[in-house]
Amino acid sequence: MQPSSSPAQTPPRANLAGWLYVLPLVLVLVPFFVAPILVVLAASFFATDGFGGLTPGFTLASYVEVLHSALTLKLYLATIKFTVLTWIFTLIIGFFVAYFLVFHVRNQLLAIGLFLLCTVPFWTSNIIRMISWIPLLGKEGLINQALLAMGVIRQPLEVLLFSDLAVVIAYVHQLTIFMIVPIFNSMARIDKKLIEAAIDAGASRFDIMRLIVVPMSKSGIALGTIFVVSIVMGDFFVVKVMSGGGSASVVSAFYEDVGVLQYPTAAASAVLLTLVLVAIVSLILRTVDIRQEITR
Template sequence: MNTLLNRATPYLQATPLAVILGFFLAVPILLLLIVSFWDYDFAGMYPGWETFNYTDTLGSWVTWKTYLNTLKYAAMVWALTAFIGFWVAYFLAFHVRSATTQIVLFLICTVPFLTSNIIRMISWIPVLGRNGLVNSGLVNAGIVEQPIEWLLYSDFAVVLAMVHLYTLFMVTPIFNTMMRIDRSLVEAARDAGAADWQIVWNVILPLAKPGIAIGTIFVVTLVMADFSTVQVMSGGQSASVALMMRNQMSLLQYPAAAANAIVLLVLVLVMVAGILRIVDIRKEL
């Protein structure tokens, strides 16, 4: 009896997680796959086996442009967050000497990420707006005559806000990986006569790659899923895949939105699978 209970323990312990994710993740996604083949009109959805939800969306030039635009955001935000994330993590891990200072500085970086995304997005309005801090500063200093119009409600604002929102997702995994780099490797490189930049380039960067990979998964999936930042910061002038879905959802075109969801899901999962080939997450935790 006791050994039976003992053998059953991990199954009992894993059950709540499996049930919750099964019911609120696996089942809904499977249902979306089914619904994406249904017919619909303004009154409701009709079960069927139609493929026009896919052919409509994939046959439209607008869809392709929207996907390209979303990928463009993902690439730009990835490049910026990877650069910032690497150097911030490097500074914290290798240049801050006391462990207490390290924790305090890391917490300073973390706290804003635990506050509302929408509030942090809105907070750029008084900074970047036509009469915002940046523009009035530039005009008063005589650098420009007219306020710069493209600071807010533009692609620039979208990318800036996304970097602001998502950089921590890059800093944390890279910092975590760097903290586990054996310090004697750095010492050995120094003893062998390597300059600081050579140590960063040839020792730390290659060893930090798993952290960068995990950060990349976070940042890329967050940007690919984003609709609120694009909507608020572009002032409705730019589109993303999720925003396109959001509009279809508000028009109750669920099968069309479901087809888009499946296409987006496949794209995201392929990207993640590609990154996972480089890194084993379970080893990195």
């Protein structure tokens, strides 16, 4: 074990070396993450002529407008609805898929192979994966055709595509992977002997799940939750395409605002959203030391 010293006592030379190594990273993040956020923050206080022209200044008018609009509440409710539904489904599916791979597949090579099988789509286009539901869920899609053929329904179901259901399906389809990977990682670190010991001590399968597997996968669940929540809350194109324009979320409204050059209101709503997101993420981070989790 390397004796670890706290940063405060690190000699200046080590501090300098550390900064030199992360300098390129910082040189990207400052202009392309910090600065844009500050620009959006600044824009939210500017006045506008309504045609895309911004007048530097300080006015809370945009915030007042955003907060007073009944639409805002509706947008946030819709966003939260999508987030919660997606989170629940991705968590359940992700947890049990990871659980199956770690604890039920005996051959480790096979488990890794199946794990990779789950991760491959992550490296392909999200948009393509989203539109790939059209031939399935559409009015004349496979599912309606099948249901009609079986005589379960008389009329094709309209709710399958271009609906909230389709939005949630597309989200779950895209984001379950973000649950599987971190949960799989934390589960794979559970010593199998621990479970054998628990069985020897007379624990039932449910006890093992409740007392060992779930607590020890907590950090993976937290990490997955951060990914899923932040992606759903920051998304707009799934909502836009899969709801067929019927639903909107905070960011899709932002997208529309930007489209009609309403920069300050868009910026104000973006700032509010970011605050909400930061609050949620830091709440989750309080339960798990993400840095230690990732770096160990």
